[in-house]
Amino acid sequence: MAGDNNVCSGVSEAAEKDLYAVLGASPSDSFHELRHRYQKLALQCHPDRLGDVCDSEAESGMRMFLEIDAAWRILSDHSARRQYDQERRAQQLKQDWLVDSTVSVEDMTWNEEGCVYTYCCRCGGQFSITQEEMEAEMQWRQGANEEEEAVEGHHVVVCCNTCSLSVYVTYPLHSKASRFQALN
Structure with missing residues (x-):
């Protein structure tokens, strides 16, 4: 092909x-x-x-x-x-973004149809991360040589789709209650 x-x-x-x-x-x-x-x-x-x-x-x-x-x-x-x-997400993470706040994945809105978590930005835009991106981040973290047992949760930087702000989205690494693991 x-x-x-x-x-x-x-x-x-x-x-x-x-x-x-x-x-x-x-x-x-x-x-x-x-x-x-x-x-x-x-x-x-x-x-x-x-x-x-x-x-x-x-x-x-x-x-x-x-x-x-x-x-x-x-x-x-x-x-x-x-x-x-x-590749787009990796490029965004390489940039120095102004981190506005920290948001728990549990505080984000889940869109079942799009399999995406969203959170409203103060500019009116949206922070969004897909289920696939969350799972990829979890797998990467679990494979990394970090002292994961000492860390209660991890975060990923998510950028607003309208302005230059970003947030840390925190998620529990081993939580069975989290939506992205419950869907598997």
Whole structure:
């Protein structure tokens, strides 16, 4: 499958761009929501729809269409989207974010449909982390050579989808009562 290699090779390059923003979407959007946004934007920007416009507008429209199409190719493929999300999260964690507060995962709102925890930011935006991201963080922590027995819980930095604030989301490492372990 040569097409799959092209999608996966584009994921690393795309991690620097916010593909969700290209589609006017958010990471918590479902596949169907992403497809709807893609189709709407593709219809608006498709070169055949531009009609009689000057060369610079046609070129700009074509660039926008290609960017939308590239974002869709990655976000529509389940494994490429997961890889993109992981690389995006790693990139976010490397940055020095202003940590606003600490929030327990139990204080976050659980969205069953999207399998995502959310918490409202003071700017009106949202902090969100998926069940997969929480599980990956737990597995990483359990595999790390840390003195885990002495630590009651761990945290992950989660960034707001609108502003530059971030929060520490704490979670118990061995808690059987936590939602993300109960779902397994």
